[in-house]
Amino acid sequence: MNTTLKDPNKIKQVKTAIIALSIAIPLIVGILSGISIPGVDLTFLPSIYAGINGLTAVLLILALVAIKKKNQPLHRKLIRFSLLLSLLFLAMYVAYHMTAESTKYGGEFGWIYYPLLISHIFLSTAVVPLVLFTYLFAWQGNFERHKKWTRFTWPIWFYVAITGVIVYFMISPYY
Numbered sequence: 001m002n003t004t005l006k007d008p009n010k011i012k013q014v015k016t017a018i019i020a021l022s023i024a025i026p027l028i029v030g031i032l033s034g035i036s037i038p039g040v041d042l043t044f045l046p047s048i049y050a051g052i053n054g055l056t057a058v059l060l061i062l063a064l065v066a067i068k069k070k071n072q073p074l075h076r077k078l079i080r081f082s083l084l085l086s087l088l089f090l091a092m093y094v095a096y097h098m099t100a101e102s103t104k105y106g107g108e109f110g111w112i113y114y115p116l117l118i119s120h121i122f123l124s125t126a127v128v129p130l131v132l133f134t135y136l137f138a139w140q141g142n143f144e145r146h147k148k149w150t151r152f153t154w155p156i157w158f159y160v161a162i163t164g165v166i167v168y169f170m171i172s173p174y175y
Contacts, residue, residue: 005140014136022129029090033097043175045096046168052089053164056082060158079135082157086131089164106174113170120163127156 005011063078105113130153137146 005136011140015133018129018132018136021132025090025128026125029094032094035098036101037099040099042096042099045092046172046175049089049092049096050165050168050172052085052092053161053168056085056089057158057161057165059085060154060161064154076138083131083135103171103174105171107170109170113167116163116170117167120160120167123156124160124164127153127160131157 005014059078059082063075063082066072066075066078105117107113130149134146134149134153137143137149
């Protein structure tokens with residue numbers, strides 16, 4: 001248990017920060033994606049951040065297996081690495097979209113692609129506070145609450161990671 005998060009004032013500050021980040025991240029991504037920096041070629045990034053999504057999905061499965069086997073230290077490391085990868089993904093995603101025009105899907109499976117893309121985008125926004133609050137509960141040592149939140153946070157985070165890869169493979173021929 002982390003003794004630094006026993007203080008109710010600190011807990012309130014962390015919760016406020018999580019809410020602020022949950023609002024700020026989608027706004028900042030939207031704003032920065034609307035900015036165009038010509039002459040910078042970051043067209044190599046989508047395949048990298050799709051790979052990061054795939055690796056995140058694998059790590060989430062491994063983290064689940066680790067905790068089912070009661071290996072908390074490994075579980076903690078895998079989740080922290082998954083969080084780091086998610087931040088790296090976010091930075092690359094924004095950088096790419098600041099330097100490249102939007103790619104239009106041109107395939108015959110738009111009826112699959114667009115619902116998948118829309119659900120991916122919506123849930124990638126929703127997963128931010130879910131993951132951060134779930135992590136906070138574990139950090140506080142409130143494992144009962146952590147488990148309750150994990151039951152719906154993990155599948156959403158996993159879905160976002162997997163659909164990120166699927167969306168990439170569906171749109172990559174049109175880059």
